[in-house]
Amino acid sequence: MEQFFDHSRITAELQALADWFLHDVANFWSLLQVVVLLILFGIAAILGRRLRPVVAAWLERTAIPPRFAAQVRSLPAVLTPLIYLIMLWLAIGIMQQSTWPSRSYLLSVVASLLTAWVVIRLFTTFVRNPALAKTLAVCAWTIAALNITELLDPTVALLDSLAIAFGELRVSLLTVVKGVLTLAVFLWGAAALSRFLEKRINRVSDLTPSVQVLLGKLLKITLITLAVVIALNSVGIDLTALALFSGAVGVGIGFGLQKVVSNLISGVILLLDKSIKPGDVIELGPTFGWISSLGARYVSVVTRDGKEYLIPNEDLITQHVVNWSFTDELVRMEITFGVSYGCDPHEVRRIAREAAAAPERVARDQPPVCHLTGFGDSSLDFVLRFWITDPQDGVANIKGQVLLAVWDAFKQHGIEIPYPHRHIIIKDAVPLETRAQPART
Numbered sequence: 496m497e498q499f500f501d502h503s504r505i506t507a508e509l510q511a512l513a514d515w516f517l518h519d520v521a522n523f524w525s526l527l528q529v530v531v532l533l534i535l536f537g538i539a540a541i542l543g544r545r546l547r548p549v550v551a552a553w554l555e556r557t558a559i560p561p562r563f564a565a566q567v568r569s570l571p572a573v574l575t576p577l578i579y580l581i582m583l584w585l586a587i588g589i590m591q592q593s594t595w596p597s598r599s600y601l602l603s604v605v606a607s608l609l610t611a612w613v614v615i616r617l618f619t620t621f622v623r624n625p626a627l628a629k630t631l632a633v634c635a636w637t638i639a640a641l642n643i644t645e646l647l648d649p650t651v652a653l654l655d656s657l658a659i660a661f662g663e664l665r666v667s668l669l670t671v672v673k674g675v676l677t678l679a680v681f682l683w684g685a686a687a688l689s690r691f692l693e694k695r696i697n698r699v700s701d702l703t704p705s706v707q708v709l710l711g712k713l714l715k716i717t718l719i720t721l722a723v724v725i726a727l728n729s730v731g732i733d734l735t736a737l738a739l740f741s742g743a744v745g746v747g748i749g750f751g752l753q754k755v756v757s758n759l760i761s762g763v764i765l766l767l768d769k770s771i772k773p774g775d776v777i778e779l780g781p782t783f784g785w786i787s788s789l790g791a792r793y794v795s796v797v798t799r800d801g802k803e804y805l806i807p808n809e810d811l812i813t814q815h816v817v818n819w820s821f822t823d824e825l826v827r828m829e830i831t832f833g834v835s836y837g838c839d840p841h842e843v844r845r846i847a848r849e850a851a852a853a854p855e856r857v858a859r860d861q862p863p864v865c866h867l868t869g870f871g872d873s874s875l876d877f878v879l880r881f882w883i884t885d886p887q888d889g890v891a892n893i894k895g896q897v898l899l900a901v902w903d904a905f906k907q908h909g910i911e912i913p914y915p916h917r918h919i920i921i922k923d924a925v926p927l928e929t930r931a932q933p934a935r936t
Contacts, residue, residue, distance in 0.1 A: 528601040535582045543575030550574060569620050573613055580609050604643060611639035631683075634676055674726065681722035689715040708773065708789045709766035754809070758792045761808035765789070771811065771818060776826075776886040778817035779806060785887040799889050819886045825858065826886045830894055832901065833874030835911040840867050840875055843910060850904035851881045854896040858882040874913050 551571045583606040590602070615635045619628040641647040654669035693711035765771055766789065776785045777796065784798035793805040819826050834843050844865040851863035861882035869876040879901070883893055905912060 531586055531602065532583075532605060535586065536579055539575050539579035539582060542578050546578075547571045547574050569617065573616055576609060576613055580606060580613060583609065607643045608640055611643065612636055615639070630679065634679075678723065678726040681726045682719065685718035685722040686715075689718050709763070712762075712766070712791055754807075755792065758808045761812045762789065762791050762794075765794075765808060765811060770821070771816070774887070775821065776819040778819065779810065779814060782806070799891075824884050824886065825861065825882055826884075826890075827880055827882050828890060828894060828897075829878055829880040830898060830901075831868075831876065831878050833871055833876050833912065834905070835913045836875060838875065838910050840877075842908070843875070843877065843905075846904045846908055846910065847877065847879050847901055850900040851879055851897050853900045854893060856883050856885060856888070856893050857897070858884050873915050 554568065554570070583602060587602050587606060615632050619632045619635075638647070641650050651669060654667065654672060657668040659667075689711070692714055696710050696714075697707050699707070771777060771786055771789075771794065773786050773788060777783075779796075782796060782798065782804050784796045784802075784804065786794055787797045787803070788795045790805075790808075793807050794811060796804045796806055798804065832847075834840075844867070847865040848863045851857060851865075852859075857863065858881070863879060863881035865877055865879045867875060868878050879897070881897060883890075902912075904910075
């Protein structure tokens with residue numbers, strides 16, 4: 496304790512710190528460079544504010560290749576740093592060509608840091624995930640800044656000294672940082688590669704949509720698994736040492752994620768048995784719509800009113816599902832109606848069939864049929880059946896079109912559609928005697 500509070504040692508360290516500050520920081524050349532930095536920053540800010548609308552308008556008029564659209568569109572945001580960077584390097588060149596070749600250290604450090612920031616900022620525009628792009632940018636610039644200021648090796652040594660040992664496994668803070676960064680890079684690479692290969696698979700017309708989705712999902716899972724394994728091995732973590740620990744954790748996670756695992760397995764079963772595929776029109780309880788995509792955990796079903804239902808895969812396995820386009824998109828629709836007893840039923844059938852065939856969506860190769868189904872209390876009851884090949888475009892609208900066509904045809908031919916009515920017959924009527932009452936005065 497006395498050695499820790501040694502007055503002479505503390506005085507010597509404070510004196511060394513003061514000498515360094517006066518010699519390297521609070522001197523004429525350092526203050527001059529600070530002034531130059533502030534002046535150049537003010538000029539760059541003014542120029543950037545005035546040139547940014549001009550550059551943005553020019554980019555709007557210029558045809559930009561879609562592959563580099565994100566990079567080019569980000570130029571107005573980095574216009575001020577670019578101007579500042581150019582002026583910094585010009586100032587450094589002037590100082591190095593003059594009598595001050597060794598007096599531009601501060602300017603060089605700031606210019607190098609800003610150069611690294613601009614380059615990293617432009618390169619991270621290739622990453623589509625904003626959160627991942629920002630994380631990679633911060634990590635890459637931090638490493639570059641430590642390297643430029645010659646603090647990278649001391650920082651690495653400090654992080655490596657902060658370690659915890661689990662038997663033969665040694666985990667340091669440096670290992671954790673390297674593992675996280677490596678894993679992020681490998682996961683991004685695996686996701687980008689899986690998207691590229693999935694697009695290639697979707698272009699193969701010989702594969703059915705369900706097989707395309709299955710291959711894409713299996714490929715994505717395989718690439719992500721390889722990315723995790725390679726990232727852990729690259730930082731020196733022995734996976735065999737984590738086998739027992741991961742097994743215990745896996746059992747606990749398995750009990751907690753039963754539904755998630757069930758949905759994942761159900762999704763694979765749906766893809767393998769091809770019971771549903773993108774584009775199919777399904778009916779599950781009150782939900783009626785067409786499948787837009789098959790996910791690992793859920794199926795996206797879009798209804799006619801624009802709502803998108805995310806139905807768990809397990810529900811499609813365990814519940815009653817009506818697939819309107821499983822083997823064939825030809826779907827039969829039917830409507831019922833009644834006509835007056837005074838109408839000829841043979842003529843009614845002919846007119847109804849002709850009217851039902853009028854709408855464009857009614858299938859031509861399957862002509863409509865009309866049958867007399869019964870003698871009702873007030874009408875002759877009929878059923879009219881017709882076929883459509885595009886149920887994803889809706890069923891209520893085509894029923895309405897056929898009903899209107901039948902209504903117009905019946906009105907044109909004088910066929911009456913009766914409404915329920917009752918005749919009241921009074922037996923043994925008793926005559927009523929009415930008397931006029933004298934007016935009261």
